[in-house]
Amino acid sequence: MASSSSLLRMEEIAGKGRGLVAAKSLKAGQIILTESPLILYSASPLYAPSSSPFTNCDHCFRILSSHTTIFRCPSCSHHTFCSQSCLSFAQNSSHSNWVCKALTFLLQHPNSTLFQQHPPERQVQARFVVASHNLFLHSPSQLHTFLSLHGTPDTAIYDVAKFLHSLISPLFPPEGQLSVDLTAQLLAKDRLNSFCLMDPYSPDGPQRSIKAYAIYPKATFFNHDCVPNACRFDYVDTGDEHNTDIVFRLIEDVPAGKEICISYFRIGRDYSTRKRILMEDYGFTCGCDRCRIEANWGENQVEMNSDLPHVRFLRKHVCERKNCAGTMAPLPPKDYVPSNVLECNFCGNLKEI
Numbered sequence: 001m002a003s004s005s006s007l008l009r010m011e012e013i014a015g016k017g018r019g020l021v022a023a024k025s026l027k028a029g030q031i032i033l034t035e036s037p038l039i040l041y042s043a044s045p046l047y048a049p050s051s052s053p054f055t056n057c058d059h060c061f062r063i064l065s066s067h068t069t070i071f072r073c074p075s076c077s078h079h080t081f082c083s084q085s086c087l088s089f090a091q092n093s094s095h096s097n098w099v100c101k102a103l104t105f106l107l108q109h110p111n112s113t114l115f116q117q118h119p120p121e122r123q124v125q126a127r128f129v130v131a132s133h134n135l136f137l138h139s140p141s142q143l144h145t146f147l148s149l150h151g152t153p154d155t156a157i158y159d160v161a162k163f164l165h166s167l168i169s170p171l172f173p174p175e176g177q178l179s180v181d182l183t184a185q186l187l188a189k190d191r192l193n194s195f196c197l198m199d200p201y202s203p204d205g206p207q208r209s210i211k212a213y214a215i216y217p218k219a220t221f222f223n224h225d226c227v228p229n230a231c232r233f234d235y236v237d238t239g240d241e242h243n244t245d246i247v248f249r250l251i252e253d254v255p256a257g258k259e260i261c262i263s264y265f266r267i268g269r270d271y272s273t274r275k276r277i278l279m280e281d282y283g284f285t286c287g288c289d290r291c292r293i294e295a296n297w298g299e300n301q302v303e304m305n306s307d308l309p310h311v312r313f314l315r316k317h318v319c320e321r322k323n324c325a326g327t328m329a330p331l332p333p334k335d336y337v338p339s340n341v342l343e344c345n346f347c348g349n350l351k352e353i
């Protein structure tokens with residue numbers, strides 16, 4: 001299988017900034033990119049209870065079931081891991097000595113009263129600032145990669161950066177200090193570029209919660225389309241030691257030179273919800289064919305327009321399993337023969353076509 005660098009090329013796309021295009025003709029189901037996270041941090045607030053019913057390993061984010069032997073960080077004991085190797089690995093990366101001290105300080109210090117004046121999201125952003133400072137200490141070149149991503153701070157982000165910086169900067173070691181400005185830059189990049197890693201699917205609910213946020217430095221260049229030609233798969237709770245890698249597969253054949261886009265959320269969402277999320281979270285108005293058509297729709301027009309290409313696409317590719325609505329993409333081709341089985345990227349459901 002060709003490596004992703006020979007399959008994708010970065011280009012300037014009119015009205016969208018940088019994007020990824022097919023460097024050669026590619027086939028439905030083909031894996032076009034597999035990538036490990038540059039930054040990965042928990043989505044649980046520091047003090048407020050998490051919305052997830054699960055407890056996860058603090059390094060690889062696999063669920064810690066009641067049968068799992070738990071390995072605690074010997075220094076702080078707040079942080080728990082699914083194996084000795086995850087603990088050892090974390091001590092040299094995500095849970096370094098500095099992270100351990102910083103998070104312990106935040107957890108024990110009466111900061112919780114300060115955080116009470118802010119939404120719980122602020123506590124998650126504090127985790128992000130600690131994780132990105134850790135990257136700064138261990139791998140400054142990777143932090144520069146992160147800083148080259150899309151996103152500019154506005155005044156609201158500067159206010160958040162000032163608050164978090166005032167709490168965390170006393171803990172910065174002398175050899176590495178993030179300024180308020182750099183903290184604001186990092187928060188702005190994180191807002192536009194992070195992917196969510198989710199709790200496992202369950203047909204009886206509850207809705208899946210976000211267990212962690214991750215930055216994938218190449219995948220972040222996929223632009224959005226409401227009728228995407230690729231989608232992401234992840235295997236956080238079922239995968240091997242690379243369980244936080246993200247995998248992108250093509251939904252349909254893509255000719256050389258065509259842009260490859262993903263959807264930034266579940267594809268079945270209605271026009272007004274898509275429009276709101278894209279403006280509020282990503283700062284743009286989508287100009288795709290589906291949006292242009294649906295902008296003029298009244299109620300019940302989906303049925304009346306059932307022969308439109310995007311309506312046919314949704315009928316084929318939205319998973320119908322209860323409590324799911326994930327995206328169904330073909331399994332990878334075998335010996336260059338396309339698969340006639342679609343797999344859901346949310347629940348793993350398989351459907352023959």
Ligand SMILES: C[S@@+](CC[C@H](N)C(=O)[O-])C[C@H]1O[C@@H](n2cnc3c(N)ncnc32)[C@H](O)[C@@H]1O
Binds near residue numbers: 019285
């Ligand atoms: C994760 S980044 C994608 C890479 C980005 N285009 C770049 O130049 O780095 C998300 C940003 O890309 C732009 N973008 C993505 N999809 C778009 C679309 N369909 N139309 C216009 N802008 C889009 C928006 O500025 C959005 O905030």
